[in-house]
Amino acid sequence: SISIALSTLPMPSSMPKEDEYLYSWGGTRIGNTSTCNAQGFFVSFGMSCTFGYNVMLCVYYACAIAFTMQEHTIKKYVEPII
Numbered sequence: 001s002i003s004i005a006l007s008t009l010p011m012p013s014s015m016p017k018e019d020e021y022l023y024s025w026g027g028t029r030i031g032n033t034s035t036c037n038a039q040g041f042f043v044s045f046g047m048s049c050t051f052g053y054n055v056m057l058c059v060y061y062a063c064a065i066a067f068t069m070q071e072h073t074i075k076k077y078v079e080p081i082i
Helices: 033-066 071-078
Strands: none
């Protein structure tokens, strides 16, 4: 996703407590706290959506293959839930 590809760009140029932790992030940092928060939101949202979609596919294929349910039965009983 774009938010992961941006890497350190949205990070604030001066991180609080960076000197205290004695660790400096590599890479170009041209953002501020708001851009960093937005990037964190989109990464978390994207991962949550990916997980949910994967669960729905697993449920569908479990019903179709393991339980040998017909397509119309899946549409009627399973799809409204997922």
